Amino acid sequence: MPLISVVIPTYNAEKTIEETIHSVLNQTVSDLELIVVNDGSTDSTLEIISKFTDPRLKVFSYPHSGANSARNRGLEQASGEYISFIDADDLWTPDKLELQLKVLQENPEAKVAYSWTDCIDESSQFLRRGGHVTVNGDVYLHLLVANFLENGSNPLIHRDAIVTVGKFDESLQA
Numbered sequence: 001m002p003l004i005s006v007v008i009p010t011y012n013a014e015k016t017i018e019e020t021i022h023s024v025l026n027q028t029v030s031d032l033e034l035i036v037v038n039d040g041s042t043d044s045t046l047e048i049i050s051k052f053t054d055p056r057l058k059v060f061s062y063p064h065s066g067a068n069s070a071r072n073r074g075l076e077q078a079s080g081e082y083i084s085f086i087d088a089d090d091l092w093t094p095d096k097l098e099l100q101l102k103v104l105q106e107n108p109e110a111k112v113a114y115s116w117t118d119c120i121d122e123s124s125q126f127l128r129r130g131g132h133v134t135v136n137g138d139v140y141l142h143l144l145v146a147n148f149l150e151n152g153s154n155p156l157i158h159r160d161a162i163v164t165v166g167k168f169d170e171s172l173q174a
Helices: 017-025 045-049 067-077 096-106 140-145 159-165
Strands: 004-010 032-039 057-062 082-085 118-120 126-129 156-158
Touching: 004 017, 004 067, 004 096, 017 032, 017 045, 032 045, 032 067, 045 057, 057 067, 067 082, 082 096, 082 159, 096 156, 156 159
Parallel strands: 004 032, 004 082, 032 057
Antiparallel strands: 082 156, 118 126
């Protein structure tokens, strides 16, 4: 069983999916599985994914039903103690999972670790710096004021927390 499950919901991501997959498979933490949930793509997304031979990569295809549905389907396939999501047009630094995992393992009472975000364009060129907000401990009240996580490709989450909170609301677009 892998330590970390990474879920990529993807729909018509032929322009970005290859680089996104590389950014996950090239993490300094290798004890992971990568679950790509193809949400009914009609472009060459599946053809691009099929070129990967890494045994950690698992691909599941379903009719198009939206990103939250695809995330839930990925969760159903995930077997890791920790879960992370990355959108098909996002990238991670090579040590993203290693650093977040270290924090969670050193602080077993914590169930989510996040990192800072920077925005890039479709050519992976830097656009702007994210908020780079640091909050520790019980962050619930801070999250009610501002979403310092900034995007869904950011956190590493202990499976217990996801089980407690429940699945993504499929009636919402994001």
